[in-house]
Amino acid sequence: MEKEMIVSSTGNTVEVALLEDGALVEIHRQRSTDQFTVGDVFVGQVTRVTAPLNAAFVDIGHKKDAFLHYTDLGPKVRSLQKFAKTTAAGKNPTAQLDNFVMEPEIVKTGKIDEVFKKKDIIMTQVLKEPISTKGPRLSCEITIPGRFLVMTPFNDSVAVSKKISTSEERKRLHVLIESIRPKNFGVIVRTAAEGKGVSELLEEVEILTAKWETIYEAAKTAKAPAKLLSEVDKTTGLLRDLLTPDFSRIVVDDKDLFETVRKYVTEISPKKANIVQLHKGPKPIFDHYSITKQIKSSFGKTATMPSGAYIVIEHTEAMHTIDVNSGNKMPSQNQAEAVLKINMEAAEEIARQLRLRDIGGIIVIDFIDMRDAEHRKEVASAMRKAMKNDRAQHTVLPLSKFGLMQITRQRVRPEVKITTAEKCPTCNGTGKINATILLTDDIERDLNFIMEARPKAKLKLKVHPYVAAYLKRGMPSTQMKWYLKYYRWLQIVQDGDFPITTYKFFDADDEEIKMS
Known part of the structure; x- marks a missing residue:
C-alpha cells in the first residue's frame, strides 16, 4: 500500500490530507490561533464539582469549562496533584521522581468530591477536543508521547504494543525498557519501536524526560489557567504517529x-x-493531487462506489446510520454473488468514510440482505480488515439476523463536516438579494457598535473583492472616512469565496466577531 501525506498551508490554517493508494482516507485541519490541541498539559482550576455526573468542570482558559470525569483521573492522581502543589510551592528541587514519595491510589468506584473540591488547582491534560456544545475533555493520567515510546509519570509498569509481530521481540523490548526507564516513570512501547536498539530507545527516553522537565519548570511559576506543555503541531504529530517505512511521499506547499x-x-x-x-506547481497543492475533487465527491450525504452502488450516510443525535444500495446495475442472474460483491466493496468504502469524516459513537450499517451465512461472515471479516489501519479504537460486531452491523468507534475530535451542496451563496436559492448600495450602511452600523464595544481592539473586515474595491476607492475613500470618524484603522481583506452581500468582522486573533 502506497501512503502519501499532502500538506496545504494557507494563512493561519494548515490542512493535512492522508492518501492510501491515491484514495483520500483522512483530512485534518488546524488553525494557528487554536488555543490547544489534544495532548497539551495545563494547570487549571476546578470551577464546579458535580456529584450526579461524578465529574468536575475545570477552567483551562477555554471559553467553555473542560470536563473531567472520575474515570479519567487515573489511580495515581493524588501523587500527580502532590507533585503539582509542592512544585508550585518551591518544595521540589528536581523534576525527577527517584525520591518522590508516592501517595495512595484512588479506588475505581470512588467519588469525584472525595478527590477535588471547588477552586482546587490541578494539573491535567487535554484528552479530547471540544465536540458540539461540550468543552474539551480532560485526563489526570499524564502521557508524554514520542516516536517509539509513551512515558507515563507516577507509574512503574512497562507495556508493549500487541501489534509487534513476535512474542520474542515483545519480551526483548520489555526487558530493554525496564533497564533504561527512570524510576517512577512507566513506559508504553509503540509498534514503531520494533527492531530498535538500546541507543535509539535511550535517546527517546531522554527526549521525553526533557519534556517532563519542561512541565516541571513551567509549573513552578504558572498561575491557573496556564499551559505547561504544548503538543507538537498537527503535521509533525501525524508524522510522529504515522510515519512508517511504507510512506512514499510527503508534499508541502509552504517553504x-x-x-x-x-x-x-x-x-x-x-x-x-x-x-x-516542496510543491512548486502553479496549481494549488490540493487541486494538483486531486484532493479537492475527492473532498467534493466524498462528503455528501451519498457516496457512490466504482461499481455504481452507493451508500447513504445519515446522522442522528444518538448514532450514525449507513444504508448500502445496489444502484441500478444489479444483475438478474447469480444475485447472491453480486450482493456479496457489492457488500464487500461497501465495507471498504464505509471504513474509509469513518476515518475521513472521523465519525464516532455508534454506527449502524444496513447491508444488502444476504441469505448465505458464509457470505455474512465474509462481509464482517472484510469490515474488520478494512478498519485495521484505523487508529481510533473501534469494535465491529457480526451482522445480526436482520442484516445489520453495529460498530462503535472512538470519538476524539469533532466530526469532519464539509458542505458540498451547490447552491447560490448570495441568495440561498431565493433569487433575491438586498440592494448592494445598502450594504455599506449595514457594515457601518455594525462597525459603529463594535467600535464602542471594543474601543481598543484591532479590527479586520473581510468582504467580497468588489466590495473591498468600492470601500477603498476615491480620496478620501470610505475606509479613510471611517478612520477619520473613529481614529482607528480598519483593515479590509478581500475574499473571493464570499458572496457579494456577505461581510464579517475579525479581531487581532483572527476570531470572528459575531453580531447577536
Whole structure:
C-alpha cells in the first residue's frame, strides 16, 4: 500500500490530507490561533464539582469549562496533584521522581468530591477536543508521547504494543525498557519501536524526560489557567504517529513548513528524508493531487462506489446510520454473488468514510440482505480488515439476523463536516438579494457598535473583492472616512469565496466577531 501525506498551508490554517493508494482516507485541519490541541498539559482550576455526573468542570482558559470525569483521573492522581502543589510551592528541587514519595491510589468506584473540591488547582491534560456544545475533555493520567515510546509519570509498569509481530521481540523490548526507564516513570512501547536498539530507545527516553522537565519548570511559576506543555503541531504529530517505512511521499506547499517537516523526518528517520518534497506547481497543492475533487465527491450525504452502488450516510443525535444500495446495475442472474460483491466493496468504502469524516459513537450499517451465512461472515471479516489501519479504537460486531452491523468507534475530535451542496451563496436559492448600495450602511452600523464595544481592539473586515474595491476607492475613500470618524484603522481583506452581500468582522486573533 502506497501512503502519501499532502500538506496545504494557507494563512493561519494548515490542512493535512492522508492518501492510501491515491484514495483520500483522512483530512485534518488546524488553525494557528487554536488555543490547544489534544495532548497539551495545563494547570487549571476546578470551577464546579458535580456529584450526579461524578465529574468536575475545570477552567483551562477555554471559553467553555473542560470536563473531567472520575474515570479519567487515573489511580495515581493524588501523587500527580502532590507533585503539582509542592512544585508550585518551591518544595521540589528536581523534576525527577527517584525520591518522590508516592501517595495512595484512588479506588475505581470512588467519588469525584472525595478527590477535588471547588477552586482546587490541578494539573491535567487535554484528552479530547471540544465536540458540539461540550468543552474539551480532560485526563489526570499524564502521557508524554514520542516516536517509539509513551512515558507515563507516577507509574512503574512497562507495556508493549500487541501489534509487534513476535512474542520474542515483545519480551526483548520489555526487558530493554525496564533497564533504561527512570524510576517512577512507566513506559508504553509503540509498534514503531520494533527492531530498535538500546541507543535509539535511550535517546527517546531522554527526549521525553526533557519534556517532563519542561512541565516541571513551567509549573513552578504558572498561575491557573496556564499551559505547561504544548503538543507538537498537527503535521509533525501525524508524522510522529504515522510515519512508517511504507510512506512514499510527503508534499508541502509552504517553504518554512517544508523545512520544519524535513528536519523532523531527518531526526526520526534519516533514510526517509528524501520523501519530503516542496510543491512548486502553479496549481494549488490540493487541486494538483486531486484532493479537492475527492473532498467534493466524498462528503455528501451519498457516496457512490466504482461499481455504481452507493451508500447513504445519515446522522442522528444518538448514532450514525449507513444504508448500502445496489444502484441500478444489479444483475438478474447469480444475485447472491453480486450482493456479496457489492457488500464487500461497501465495507471498504464505509471504513474509509469513518476515518475521513472521523465519525464516532455508534454506527449502524444496513447491508444488502444476504441469505448465505458464509457470505455474512465474509462481509464482517472484510469490515474488520478494512478498519485495521484505523487508529481510533473501534469494535465491529457480526451482522445480526436482520442484516445489520453495529460498530462503535472512538470519538476524539469533532466530526469532519464539509458542505458540498451547490447552491447560490448570495441568495440561498431565493433569487433575491438586498440592494448592494445598502450594504455599506449595514457594515457601518455594525462597525459603529463594535467600535464602542471594543474601543481598543484591532479590527479586520473581510468582504467580497468588489466590495473591498468600492470601500477603498476615491480620496478620501470610505475606509479613510471611517478612520477619520473613529481614529482607528480598519483593515479590509478581500475574499473571493464570499458572496457579494456577505461581510464579517475579525479581531487581532483572527476570531470572528459575531453580531447577536
